[in-house]
Amino acid sequence: MVKSKSYKSSYLRALADYQNFEKRVEKEKEELVKTASKKVIIKLLPLLANLEKAEVFVKDEGLKLIKEDFLRVMKEEGLEELDVLNKAFDPSFAEAVEIIQGDEDNKIVEVVRQGYKLGDKVIQPAQVKVSKINK
Amino acid sequence: MAKIIGIDLGTTNSAMAVIEGGKPKIIHSAEGKNVIPSVVDPIKRIVGEVAKRQMVINPKQTVYSVKRLMGRRFSDDTVKKDLEILPYIVKEGKDNAVIVEVDGKEFTPQEISAMILKKIKEDAESYLGEKVEKAVITVPAYFDDSQRQSTKQAGEIAGLEVVRIINEPTAAALAYGLDKSHAHTIAVYDLGGGTFDITILELGEGVFQVKATNGDTHLGGDDFDKVILDYIAEEFKKESGVDLRKDAQALQRLRDAAEKAKIELSTSMETEINLPFVTVKDNQPQHLVMKITRSKLESLVAELIEKTLEPVKECIKDAKIEAKDIDEIILVGGMTRMPKIFSTVKDFFGKDPNRSVNPDEVVAIGAAIQAGVLTGETKDVVLLDVTPLTLGVETLGSVTTPLIPRNTTIPTSKSEVFSTAGDNQTQVEINVLQGERPLAKDNKSLGRFILEGIPPAARGVPQIEVAFDIDASGILKVSAKDKATGKSQSIQITGSTGLSKEEIEKMKEDAEKHADEDKKEKEKIEAKNQAENMIYVAEKSLKDAGEKVKKEVKEEVEKNIKELKDIIEKADAKDLQEKTSTLSQSIQKIGAGMYDDKGKEDKGKEAEADKDKKDGEDKKEDKNVEEGEVVN
Numbered sequence: 101m102v103k104s105k106s107y108k109s110s111y112l113r114a115l116a117d118y119q120n121f122e123k124r125v126e127k128e129k130e131e132l133v134k135t136a137s138k139k140v141i142i143k144l145l146p147l148l149a150n151l152e153k154a155e156v157f158v159k160d161e162g163l164k165l166i167k168e169d170f171l172r173v174m175k176e177e178g179l180e181e182l183d184v185l186n187k188a189f190d191p192s193f194a195e196a197v198e199i200i201q202g203d204e205d206n207k208i209v210e211v212v213r214q215g216y217k218l219g220d221k222v223i224q225p226a227q228v229k230v231s232k233i234n235k
Numbered sequence: 236m237a238k239i240i241g242i243d244l245g246t247t248n249s250a251m252a253v254i255e256g257g258k259p260k261i262i263h264s265a266e267g268k269n270v271i272p273s274v275v276d277p278i279k280r281i282v283g284e285v286a287k288r289q290m291v292i293n294p295k296q297t298v299y300s301v302k303r304l305m306g307r308r309f310s311d312d313t314v315k316k317d318l319e320i321l322p323y324i325v326k327e328g329k330d331n332a333v334i335v336e337v338d339g340k341e342f343t344p345q346e347i348s349a350m351i352l353k354k355i356k357e358d359a360e361s362y363l364g365e366k367v368e369k370a371v372i373t374v375p376a377y378f379d380d381s382q383r384q385s386t387k388q389a390g391e392i393a394g395l396e397v398v399r400i401i402n403e404p405t406a407a408a409l410a411y412g413l414d415k416s417h418a419h420t421i422a423v424y425d426l427g428g429g430t431f432d433i434t435i436l437e438l439g440e441g442v443f444q445v446k447a448t449n450g451d452t453h454l455g456g457d458d459f460d461k462v463i464l465d466y467i468a469e470e471f472k473k474e475s476g477v478d479l480r481k482d483a484q485a486l487q488r489l490r491d492a493a494e495k496a497k498i499e500l501s502t503s504m505e506t507e508i509n510l511p512f513v514t515v516k517d518n519q520p521q522h523l524v525m526k527i528t529r530s531k532l533e534s535l536v537a538e539l540i541e542k543t544l545e546p547v548k549e550c551i552k553d554a555k556i557e558a559k560d561i562d563e564i565i566l567v568g569g570m571t572r573m574p575k576i577f578s579t580v581k582d583f584f585g586k587d588p589n590r591s592v593n594p595d596e597v598v599a600i601g602a603a604i605q606a607g608v609l610t611g612e613t614k615d616v617v618l619l620d621v622t623p624l625t626l627g628v629e630t631l632g633s634v635t636t637p638l639i640p641r642n643t644t645i646p647t648s649k650s651e652v653f654s655t656a657g658d659n660q661t662q663v664e665i666n667v668l669q670g671e672r673p674l675a676k677d678n679k680s681l682g683r684f685i686l687e688g689i690p691p692a693a694r695g696v697p698q699i700e701v702a703f704d705i706d707a708s709g710i711l712k713v714s715a716k717d718k719a720t721g722k723s724q725s726i727q728i729t730g731s732t733g734l735s736k737e738e739i740e741k742m743k744e745d746a747e748k749h750a751d752e753d754k755k756e757k758e759k760i761e762a763k764n765q766a767e768n769m770i771y772v773a774e775k776s777l778k779d780a781g782e783k784v785k786k787e788v789k790e791e792v793e794k795n796i797k798e799l800k801d802i803i804e805k806a807d808a809k810d811l812q813e814k815t816s817t818l819s820q821s822i823q824k825i826g827a828g829m830y831d832d833k834g835k836e837d838k839g840k841e842a843e844a845d846k847d848k849k850d851g852e853d854k855k856e857d858k859n860v861e862e863g864e865v866v867n
Contacts, residue, residue, distance in 0.1 A: 153512035
């Protein structure tokens with residue numbers, strides 16, 4: 101009796117696990133379809149960042165066009181730029197790399213690396229400079 | 236039954252796992268990572284990756300490495316050392332407790348840890364789609380009672396019932412299924428983000444025992460990253476004259492690049508660091524392009540790797556074994572992916588270490604397996620931990636009387652009956668001690684309490700039962716009960732006092748070092764106790780016997796009492812024993828003399844005694860008959 105009871109409990113447990121697993125696989129599949137290109141996009145992000153850096157020094161129309169074209173392709177795949185500049189610093193979207201003395205507290209005054217999200221997930225937080233009032 | 240999750244609550248990173256379909260599986264954080272940085276902003280209540288991102292602007296508000304403070308006292312040496320490194324405010328609280336102050340608000344290390352555990356709980360719930368209320372949490376093997384207790388409290392604050400606390404190396408061994416193999420002696424080499432631990436476990440009858448543990452609380456992956464970063468920065472400085480470490484923005488990119496290079500060099504022989512537009516010099520953009528080979532990396536970190544071997548050697552020595560006696564070696568911690576570490580460990584032990592389970596996840600996996608055992612999802616494992624140090628009480632002459640010796644498998648309980656040391660003593664103080672030394676003053680007092688209301692009686696008469704009970708998580712409850720009145724008193728050893736690892740090591744070391752003198756001193760105390768007891772008995776006998784004692788006997792006894800009293804404070808054990816024995820012999824004469832007299836007076840009674848004896852024999856015969864009947 102005791103044995104069959106314990107078998108039944110293990111069976112129910114395994115069954116429940118399986119059903120939950122199925123539900124999760126379903127959810128993950130949906131997610132996967134949405135972000136199938138996520139891995140490649142993440143790998144390409146540093147390239148995009150370098151293009152942005154180059155833009156600062158190389159004032160060439162051609163370079164600008166390349167960058168914009170690149171970004172357009174990425175956006176078609178679901179990439180979205182995070183709009184954080186001049187907003188209050190929120191670590192959910194940005195990573196602070198430097199403090200700048202200013203006349204406002206906790207405001208993002210410069211984006212040193214653009215942040216992106218894919219679907220509703222932040223895949224790369226922005227790297228930013230944050231203002232602090234000099235006390 | 237609801238799921239129990241396994242949690243590796245680490246100094247730098249934490250991880251969680253659960254049994255699904257009979258197999259352990261790592262639960263990813265809401266951010267999609269297999270580990271959660273153990274970083275907390277207690278004011279905004281943000282934890283992990285997100286809290287880490289604001290560290291630069293809120294260094295005093297971002298608490299990390301709080302595990303170093305768990306269950307510690309403010310006066311601990313390790314706390315003083317950590318104070319110099321930690322950028323947030325750590326101060327002394329009530330009863331020498333450690334308090335973290337953020338924005339004028341005070342938090343205990345337990346509360347901070349609880350925030351990490353709360354995130355783990357929530358992330359696990361959203362993954363599993365059900366409530367999570369129970370957990371198995373791992374702690375380092377050297378964690379003492381109060382550190383374990385604090386960890387348990389952190390779980391409770393987070394709304395988790397901590398059903399078991401297990402040792403990290405034990406969890407790692409479980410993850411490799413070593414409980415079912417024939418491995419006897421297992422070494423666990425754990426190089427984490429900020430700490431290094433080496434533990435030697437012994438497996439016997441399905442139970443893991445910690446033979447020895449050692450380590451370096453300030454050596455880990457972060458040190459490796461820094462060495463690499465410094466090298467890249469120096470090389471770049473030679474080339475361009477610019478120190479990238481002085482430019483916050485460049486430093487950030489450099490940090491990421493150094494870590495990336497380190498990881499890549501674990502699988503490839505060469506990597507290229509490519510940071511275009513890393514900085515500006517004379518209005519000209521500068522690019523960092525550098526190749527690093529694996530052998531270069533290995534030469535850079537050789538010293539750090541070498542540094543881990545010292546504790547390993549110590550640990551093997553403490554375990555009283557040799558490197559070749561170790562059957563299995565397990566690698567834990569992301570750093571152990573470095574091929575050089577693998578080969579160094581391999582060369583040292585003369586065997587291939589195990590590394591098939593992800594070293595970042597292995598401890599959490601093991602905790603989940605233990606959780607599975609508790610829910611009945613995984614079977615055939617009986618996992619029990621052991622007490623790291625001997626537990627006992629203080630007895631007469633400030634001697635430690637051990638009740639539960641170290642390395643005892645828990646849960647366990649033990650009780651012993653003690654008595655009073657003086658006449659009409661109505662209360663006893665129970666001083667709970669932890670440590671290996673024979674004398675109370677050399678061990679650590681975990682707590683003390685007083686049992687009152689003992690009915691006045693001669694010394695040695697009252698019976699006080701002292702019971703120790705350690706639950707499966709290593710938390711100790713001590714109670715004392717007067718058997719005559721049934722009055723009892725107890726304490727649970729709580730987290731206000733903790734032994735540091737150094738203290739444990741020191742206590743063990745001291746115990747070895749002072750073994751001889753301790754033994755002598757203990758002998759002396761015992762001899763003194765015996766002498767005092769003998770004096771007491773002698774004086775009482777003289778008093779009780781009163782007029783019946785012959786004058787010469789009384790004088791002899793009194794002389795011997797005085798002689799013993801004269802030397803009791805200063806003589807060594809041997810002299811005390813001699814004099815005690817002389818006194819003992821002389822007081823026998825009191826009794827003997829009285830019986831002699833009695834014998835003369837009551838000659839008539841002997842007949843009765845004879846009769847009794849005869850009766851006895853008769854009875855014996857009767858009995859024989861009865862037995863005969865039975866046989867028939």
